[in-house]
Amino acid sequence: MAQVLEFKLPDLGEGLTEAEIVRWLVDVGDVVAIDQPVVEVETAKAMVEVPCPYGGVVTARFGEEGTELPVGSPLLTVAVGSAEDTADPGASGPASGSARTSDADADGDSGSAGETSGNVLVGYGTGAPAARRRRVRPTAFTASPSSTAPAREPAPEGAPHIAAAAALAPAPVSARTRDTEDRGPVAVVSPLVRRLARQHGLDLRHIAGSGRDGLILRTDVESAIRSTEQQSSAAASLEARPAPAAAGPVAGERIALRGVRGAVADKLSRSRHEIPDATCWVDADATELMAARAAMNGTRATGTTPKISVLALLARICTAALARFPELNSTVDTEAREIVRLPGVHLGFAAQTERGLVVPVVRDAHTRNAESISAEIGSLTEAARAGRLTPAQLTGGTFTLNNYGVFGVDGSTPIINHPEAAMLGVGRIVAKPWVHEGELAVRQVVQLSLTFDHRVCDGGTAGGFLRYVADCVEQPALLLRTL
Known part of the structure; x- marks a missing residue:
């Protein structure tokens, strides 16, 4: 039977206790495969793509881009299911390939024999043996006029576990898990360019890239930042009014000591x-x-x-x-x-x-x-x-x-x-x-x-x-x- 499993931010090693979400690589409602990278995070030491140890349908994301999360906090939940259970609902016992129970930790504990790899972070691993990977094929979705959640079409033959998992997934739009409007793909490769744009409140969809095939480069973002600052300065000069004398010392700019700094x-x-x-x-x-x-x-x-x-x-x-x-x-x-x-x-x-x-x-x-x-x-x-x-x-x-x-x-x-x-x-x-x-x-x-x-x-x-x-x-x- 299908069940919803919670994937927590894993221990990234070397004493790191927190990480900042730089970019989500999946949305709610997406089908993910075992060990597929789902989020890119920045620690005090490096940029890391975090793979999910479960295969199924993403039902929730926790934390917007730019949010800093401690190790052990929920990252996302995935609805997973067993092909054997779905194919033979009358079976008296659990199938040998059933997923781990929903309260299992996402750290590759021994004793779980489910559809997980045991490799919470590829390249670092958890020491648990990797399970046999099974190809996951996306399920098509169609809008349903009678429900706020989009209806799912029947899963392709040979992938009933995806259909069972999709049945548990909520509507893909959630105030907690995704933006109010679809971001859409942008021609950006460097996470540093994305972060620079995010820090200055720029929408990358409105920036023309000067790189090959329209790739947005750092110089493009910096040019957009200068243009925005010039426009803001011009607007401020038009609206400037004499200000009363300050009653106390002027507060300086505060910069958080986080990340590498x-x-x-x-x-x-x-x-x-x-x-x-x-x-x-x-x-x-x-x-x-x-x-x-x-x-x-x-x-x-x-x-x-x-x-x-x-x-x-x-x-x-x-x-x-x-x-x-x-x-x-x-x-x-x-x-x-x-x-x-x-x-x-x-x-x-x-x-x-x-x-x-x-x-x-x-x-x-x-x-x-x-x-x-x-x-x-x-x-x-x-x-x-x-x-x-x-x-x-x-x-x-x-x-x-x-x-x-x-x-x-x-x-x-x-x-x-x-x-x-x-x-x-x-x-x-x-x-x-x-x-x-x-x-x-x-x-x-x-x-x-x-x-x-x-x-x-x-x-x-x-x-x-x-x-x-x-x-x-x-x-x-x-x-x-x-x-």
């Missing part, structure tokens, strides 16, 4: 609160490093081989330095009052994106050469800018490299990426007067800053690490000893 604020505040950090820095002559990089990229075997970035060379130097000073590749267990030295180096690097500052992680960086690190950094950076990084790619780092020189600044005092023990900051590489081999010369100089947790080591260890990094920058041949 909220996550960054929480992590930095916790770092400052828990970690007794200290910073040391040194200027280094990077002329030889830049020459070595030019030689590496100038002797590539083929034109398709990617270039090795400066950041990748610095990352390789860091892994060599951490092998000599493992104290800085550790974390502190405050409850046990223990320092935990970590066996491998998972190197994070700071990347600025439209969503804010993120720190993708190069896994097992200590096992990679400069070419491999460079390729991985390039791949993760591209994914970060497109908003495609997964929570797993943004967590688990043991040491962070921050190249703030790309912003045209020489130095900074980095804040440690909690719960790590250190961060190396790199300023811009710029031509400066420098004493080289006893004579004044113009050299390529960079400032290196190391912020470290004073609980894991003293200044001698931190200074030794930073000095080794600087020596490798000035004399890249030193790295040959550890290769």
Whole structure:
């Protein structure tokens, strides 16, 4: 027999407790297949498409686009049914393929043998074995003059479970579950473009896209925003009237700390609160490093081989330095009052994106050469800018490299990426007067800053690490000893 199952916002992993609905991918009344993505949400770490573990007819949606929901809150309900039950109503016992009971959690509990996959979030999973997937075919709908809910035509032969599920679905229009008017498809691919339009109250259906096949680009939305602001400003100037003097201080603009910005604020505040950090820095002559990089990229075997970035060379130097000073590749267990030295180096690097500052992680960086690190950094950076990084790619780092020189600044005092023990900051590489081999010369100089947790080591260890990094920058041949 058919029944209505509730699908709750699943645990997206890595300690995430809430997510914002960016875009619904289904409407009430739509037929969905098992593991079909039904909603796109934004967490503090990434954009994620959430698949539904049930196959059937969507009967309700909970939350409008832009709403922030905690993990465990209802997302939608789906009417599902058993083909065996519908085909043989006189059967005395439940069919072996019947759906889970309506009070079952949507997390793939063992003991449920229904039409669910066990994979609440594809790519992360629940650990439960996946059920055999069955193709679901949409049911045609026709309007019924005698009821507010649209009548369903008989299901196609071979899909009686869809007919049974559709019979339980309410009218597809609900004040709680969908807008008062049909939105219709729009030529937008990027969720960032949709979010920008939503934040400024723009209807994407009224924006002409300048991209290929009418694709709406970010520049199109920004142009529409400027046009709207200009019209609003003109209207305000016509209606302006002298205003009485303010009786008190003028309230400023309030911006919610949520999403990526909220996550960054929480992590930095916790770092400052828990970690007794200290910073040391040194200027280094990077002329030889830049020459070595030019030689590496100038002797590539083929034109398709990617270039090795400066950041990748610095990352390789860091892994060599951490092998000599493992104290800085550790974390502190405050409850046990223990320092935990970590066996491998998972190197994070700071990347600025439209969503804010993120720190993708190069896994097992200590096992990679400069070419491999460079390729991985390039791949993760591209994914970060497109908003495609997964929570797993943004967590688990043991040491962070921050190249703030790309912003045209020489130095900074980095804040440690909690719960790590250190961060190396790199300023811009710029031509400066420098004493080289006893004579004044113009050299390529960079400032290196190391912020470290004073609980894991003293200044001698931190200074030794930073000095080794600087020596490798000035004399890249030193790295040959550890290769």
